Amino acid sequence: MDIKHSLWPSPFNFALLLVVWILLTNSFSVGNLLLAVVLAWFIPFLVSRIQSDTSRVKKPGKAVRYVMVLLYDIIVSNIVVARQILGSAHKLQPGFIEIPLDLREPLPITLLASTISLTPGTVSTEVSKDRQCLFVHALNVPDEAALIAQIKSRYEAPLKEIFGC
Structure with a gap:
């Protein structure tokens, strides 16, 4: 695994989780945005270690x-x-x-x-x-x-x- 993938295991999921968190909490404060960034990075990073390479979305x-x-x-x-x-x-x-x-x-x-x-x-x-x-x-x-x-x-x-x- 190269350094880019170890730091950003899933950029698409990161962006999706970030937006979903902001929409769910209905708060655009600095603290909430920081929490959203941390969660949006950590969750895909954590999940990427247990994901298999099968069944990836191609389209x-x-x-x-x-x-x-x-x-x-x-x-x-x-x-x-x-x-x-x-x-x-x-x-x-x-x-x-x-x-x-x-x-x-x-x-x-x-x-x-x-x-x-x-x-x-x-x-x-x-x-x-x-x-x-x-x-x-x-x-x-x-x-x-x-x-x-x-x-x-x-x-x-x-x-x-x-x-x-």
Whole structure:
């Protein structure tokens, strides 16, 4: 490890943590700014020693777009689920589906499972031991193949691009 990386283990994380700390505390005093600098340096420095080289973000721009799509989907899914719950319960077709995975690394798979669980109406239940399949419960599954295709194109494909896998 060269001297630059030992002093600044993650410049992106440093800047992100600095801004987040200032926004969370809602204080731009000298003392708070100094504390933000110390925390924003120390946390990535501490974490860099335990991080592996696998699953690094290769395309941060795509990651930002992914988060925006996810936020949009969470809002839309809340509305859809509210309508489904307030409507006729016997119109719902809940079910478990098995999604074959193209992802193999633990972090992208975890992010996919978390994305599915964050989106109302679906929850990830398990990843197969061989990381070949993700099992998901959905509140309404009128077309299993369409739901699998939607999850793979809307979430898994972008994660593959983001992490270059």
